[in-house]
Amino acid sequence: MYEGPVQDLIDELGRLPGVGPKGAQRIAFYLLAADPADVRRLVDALTEVKDKVKFCTICGNVSEAGQCRVCRDPRRDLAVICVVEEPKDVVAIERTREFRGRYHVLGGAISPIEGVGPDDLRIRELMTRLADGTVTELILATDPNLEGEATATYLARLVKPMDLKVTRLASGLPVGGDLEYADEVTLGRAFEGRRALEV
Amino acid sequence: MPVYRDEAVVLRTQKLGEADRIVTLLTRRHGRVRAVAKGVRRTGSRFGSRVEPFMHVDLQLYEGRSLDTVTQAETLEPYGDRIARDYGRYTAGTAVLETAERLSAEEREPSLKLYLLVVGALRALAESQHTPTLILDAFILRAMSIAGYEPVLEACARCDEPGPHRYFAVALGGLVCREHRPPGSASVSPQSLGLMGALLSGDWSVADAAEDRTQRETSGLVAAYLQWHLEHGLRSLRLVERQ
Ligand SMILES: [Zn+2]
Numbered sequence A: 001m002y003e004g005p006v007q008d009l010i011d012e013l014g015r016l017p018g019v020g021p022k023g024a025q026r027i028a029f030y031l032l033a034a035d036p037a038d039v040r041r042l043v044d045a046l047t048e049v050k051d052k053v054k055f056c057t058i059c060g061n062v063s064e065a066g067q068c069r070v071c072r073d074p075r076r077d078l079a080v081i082c083v084v085e086e087p088k089d090v091v092a093i094e095r096t097r098e099f100r101g102r103y104h105v106l107g108g109a110i111s112p113i114e115g116v117g118p119d120d121l122r123i124r125e126l127m128t129r130l131a132d133g134t135v136t137e138l139i140l141a142t143d144p145n146l147e148g149e150a151t152a153t154y155l156a157r158l159v160k161p162m163d164l165k166v167t168r169l170a171s172g173l174p175v176g177g178d179l180e181y182a183d184e185v186t187l188g189r190a191f192e193g194r195r196a197l198e199v
Numbered sequence B: 001m002p003v004y005r006d007e008a009v010v011l012r013t014q015k016l017g018e019a020d021r022i023v024t025l026l027t028r029r030h031g032r033v034r035a036v037a038k039g040v041r042r043t044g045s046r047f048g049s050r051v052e053p054f055m056h057v058d059l060q061l062y063e064g065r066s067l068d069t070v071t072q073a074e075t076l077e078p079y080g081d082r083i084a085r086d087y088g089r090y091t092a093g094t095a096v097l098e099t100a101e102r103l104s105a106e107e108r109e110p111s112l113k114l115y116l117l118v119v120g121a122l123r124a125l126a127e128s129q130h131t132p133t134l135i136l137d138a139f140i141l142r143a144m145s146i147a148g149y150e151p152v153l154e155a156c157a158r159c160d161e162p163g164p165h166r167y168f169a170v171a172l173g174g175l176v177c178r179e180h181r182p183p184g185s186a187s188v189s190p191q192s193l194g195l196m197g198a199l200l201s202g203d204w205s206v207a208d209a210a211e212d213r214t215q216r217e218t219s220g221l222v223a224a225y226l227q228w229h230l231e232h233g234l235r236s237l238r239l240v241e242r243q
């Protein structure tokens, strides 16, 4: 539709999550009109994030080193793992200061309609972490929506033979919502009031 | 009709922007509709939990140019909660939703039969009336029939020679005689034929009694039959948990 580089940019932007064809066009023309210094900063930020930020080899959280800040911290409780969908959920839970264990980032939720099954998430890595018996409690903090519930159900059944305490955050979180949007007080309460999951 | 009200099943949700979702609905009177549900991912959303997959809802919508907007939502049946609490039900149920989405090819083309079939399948899953995969297979066979692709099970799909026949040719629409079987067509056990017939007619006492082996064979045929009639495959079918 447009000349080479402009159309290339629109195509690339259109591949981003949540950006439709119209949105891609809008962003592309915003960038075309923007101050070169602003665009430079965006480019640098993109390059830097790909160069410097890696994923923690233990929990899968974003990390500048091989292991993330939480996993490196000797004061964290090794007996408890909190399972979340995305790195941004770690940030939301850290804000509450309620949780002293470690995390496991799945990289999403089980969503068959999007073609995402258990093998597409970091579930095998979780099972490896649980294998040596150090962990005694698993908190399933997937999003309080349908896919998050189904993922928690799947995990609870999977670890059932392992003799772990498996808990789910207490209700009170907005059902249908994203974990990251829960305020600290609500999320903190949900942690305190977590309940054993029956499977 | 800028504002309208209808009953619907939520087929699919996708994140949109910061806190919204696009929901794909199968409505009773307006067919398949895509609508924006604003702010539903935020704390304190009035109806976030009601516009989740599997939910059977009573909606008020505002008609837009490409997407409608959900302005009110009341729960009719919270099938989602009960389906998500069992992984087998969840994966079979997701395949029901994706099949319904794909078989309702045109937006805003009502099909009351398909709508009622979806609601019935979700109720059966939520209430655990039968094995989830049997509910799914029955749904696929009947939804295909509504769409005009009822499989021929009694006689040869080519020459009408009365059966029973041993070969199933998805491309020809069902059973075929020895003479008309295309190379590579699957041979079917009489038990699977019986099960397919029972699922189509709703004879659940026969279907529930089918052996696991027969159920697996039937599921394979039903899946092949569905996939052949759709342009590209169903994503969720491969992830359905089989007992
Ligand atoms: Zn880590």
Ligand SMILES: [Zn+2]
Pocket (backbone or CB within 6 Å): B156, B157, B158, B159, B160, B161, B176, B177, B178, B179, B180
């Ligand atoms: Zn024939």
